[in-house]
Amino acid sequence: MADTFDYIIIGSGAAGSVLADRLSEDGTASVCVLEAGPKDTNPWIHIPAGFTKTLSNPAVSWQFSTEPTEMTGGRRIPTIQGKVMGGGTSINGMIYNRGQPDDLNGWAQRGNRNWGYADCLPYYKRSEKRVGVSDDTRGKNEGGMPVTDMDWFHPISEAFIEGCLASGLPRTKDYNNGDQYGVGYFQRIIAGNRRRSAARSRLAPAMKRPNTEVRVNARASQLVFEGKRCVGVRYQTQQGADPIEIRANREVILSCGTPNTARLLQVSGIGPAWLLEKLGVAPVHVMPGVGENFRDHYASRFVMRAKPGVITLNELAKGWRLGLELAKWAAGKPSILATAVSHVHLFLKSFEGLDQPDIQGVLTPGSYKPGKTYILDDYPGVSAGTWQHRPESSGYVRARSASVWEDPELQPNYLSVDTDRQVHLAGLKQMRKLLNTPQMSRFLEGEILPGPQVRTDDELLDFARQNGTTTYHLIGSAKMGPATDPMAVVDDNLRIHGLDGIRVVDASIMPTMTSANTMATTLMIAEKASDMIRGKAALAA
Template sequence: MADEFDYVIVGCGAAGSLLAARLSEDAQSSVCVLEAGPKDRNPFIHIPAGFIKTLKDPGVTWQFSTEPTERTGGRRIATVQGRTLGGSSSVNGMIYNRGQPNDLDHWAQRGNRGWGYADCLPYFMRTERRIGYGDPERRGRTEGIPVTDMDWIHPVTEAFIAGCVGLGIPRNPDYNSGDQAGVGYFQRAILNGRRVSAYRAFLHNALNRPNLSLRTNARACEIILEGKRAVGVRYLSERGGKPVEVRARREVILSGGTANTARLLQVSGIGPGWLLQKLGVAVQHELAGVGENFRDHYASRFVMRAKPGTMTLNELSKGLNLGKQLLRWGTGQPNILATAPSHAHVFWKSFEGLDQPDLQCVFTPGSYKEGMVYVLDDYPGMTAGAWQHRPESKGWVRARSTDVFEDPEIQPNYLSDEMDRRVHIGGMRLLRRMLSTPELAPFVDQETLPGPDVQTDDELLDFAFKNGSTTYHLIGTARMGPAEDPTAVVDDRLRVHGMTGLRVVDASIMPAMVSANTYATTLMIAEKASDFIRGREMASAA
């Protein structure tokens, strides 16, 4: 006989970890969490710089890749997602970034009641423990993800920031305050030299609750349906193994992430009818938007060779220098092992005259070899990248078969929209200006990527097509919207349209891209969903 709980949560990533912790606070409710990956015992998860190792490790990540297109130079682009306790929060860049208030106001204007910025701010605050400068009316201080400031400061980064200020970009002490524009250091989920994932921040200490069950290496393969009601989940521990059932008295909640949530719905018979027929799956509930409306941020990066004698991350991460940094990490001193991969941010405009920034730019006093995944250059270098806040290009995620051990088809259609291409070119030209300031000049030898020969719009676009990459910000495949919207999958309480007992709580519900990394918003979504599910009064609007 199948085990039975009040709630079955599929996925123990950012959303699932927080949601399981909140739902299990109610001692009268039982919660089971299914995580497809292993426990978070890999030491590289907990060392911030270890992301270089974990992103290439199929033991703790889904090694997804996109479909090739002419606008990616015929390349497949690795779109890695976390597959361990904490999900992508255990392998991501640890950046905490809420975006602009009008991101959420636009969600509300699309018919999603209660999702404006004022409605969501209390939930952002509930999910963070800000350590450092911040308005107490806008920043959380008591619980949640520890959000700290960069403590390892490099002179090249200081020169980059000074150069941006010289260009008229203001220094911003807190881009999460509601006013994003400007340049400064990133805030990150690192405390005492260690990554703090959503699992570690929210769920780890709750596991001694008798009403909470966590199962790892449990890959969900089907939602169990009785008519239009979800009543449980089947999962596999290995390919070809016997499915195990867990039943849900109240709700099945999907928190597997943008790719996996769409695929699980589809192989369970919920999605576009034509696709389900192609898969050989009986149509349980036709819902055209499942897997559609996919968006991601697409970035291009410029690399500068630093002048000889400049000590960048490239040199500090090797030989005796690395040994010194390890010693500093072990003794709690600022060091390169406890930094996020992006050090400085610039939120600015692709063209003059815009009211708000439409670009996110990043800077790091280090560089990677061309065409190689996180392999540092043999010479001193620095990197700056840029991407569009709210891309209009959209694609899809579609199951290839009912075998959940087979990766889904992921097609972002990067830069297919003409405006996206215009903004991307504007972003690359801004990068060049920021890397050519007199303040940074004492450290710069020459531009190596794309190189000084790449100048025209067509040449820059060709470079972007052949060298650009994902930022791992996947959203939209179960987008939130009113029932009359034919592309919507969930309502504004995150319930799947036309179903009962089935809810989606992860980044896939975002109706449009936020002007930020998606992690902070995903946590906010889960926090807000916990109030929906428990029937609690919504947090007071700020």
């Protein structure tokens, strides 16, 4: 007899952890969470600066990569996702960024009822515990993810902000209250000098309840159907192991993340007919949109060399200086070990006349080796990246075989649409100017990447092709939309069109990209979905 639960949640990341917490909180329903990775016991997870170690560690992260295209210089780009309790919130750069109200209003305009900004704001608020000065758009929920302000600052970051202000940009009071335009410091999910992942803030309380069970190292390999109703899940503890089946009385909820949600649906017989035939999978429900509409933010970064004697993260992370930073961190004082991946945010408009910014920029007072995953350069430097908020380029996620032990094919088609190329180019030009203000010239002596020899539009775009990279903001492979949209996968209650007993609750349901990092909105989606699943009335704006 298979074990039976009321709800089975596949994935323990931002969405899965919130769902486990909400669906188990009143004690009336049994919940099982399947996590493909291990418990979050790796110490690098909890030291904020340790994300540089976890990203390259296959024990706690999916080491996916994109397919090469002409617009990425024929390169495969590492596209890492969390594979551990807490998912991406345990290995990401810890940036908390909601985006703009029009992101969600655009979803509603596409026929997704009750997904406008006013509908979603109460769930953003419920998902967070904002620490610091805020207005009534922010949440103070004790059970939410802690969102704190930066407490470690560097003179170069200050100089960059001063240069932006002198160039006419405003300083943002709170870029998460609906008004992004301008420059300032990021907010992050760090509290008490430690990362506060969804596993720690949301899943841990659920695990203390007798009605919640979390099974780690449990890779979902197939959804189980009786007719058009999903009744359970089969999972494996290692490749080649006999599958273990568990059953759901009420619902199976996919919160696997954009690549894995699409792949699991496809290998379970839900997807385009031609792909199911290619995989040799018996069709359960033909859906052409499963795996399509895949998007990501494509970023290019400048690297500037600091003047002799200027101390950046490159020196602070070595030798006796690192020892001093470790001592500060251990004492609970501000240090480089408790900072997010990027320090300064910048929201720009590619062209005059736009109502809202369409470009995000970031600055870090340290530089990384080209082509390496956050490995610091040997010389003191500064990094500044930029990307387009809402790319029009989209691609696909496709299983390569019927086995979930083979990586899926990921193709976001970066920069394939001319609009994206033009906005990307505008971002590069503006960022270059802001890195060369008089305020920054006190600290910097020259541009390393792309270098002063790269001047024309064609040269800058070629630099982007040869050096651009993912921001790990993967969305859209099971997009939300009305039944009249043949490419929609889920309805506005996140139920898969034409099937029963199954929902998708993660970033894959986003029909378009948010003008932000994706974690905050994924948390909101899960909060909203938890009320849908329990049949509760929507929170009032």
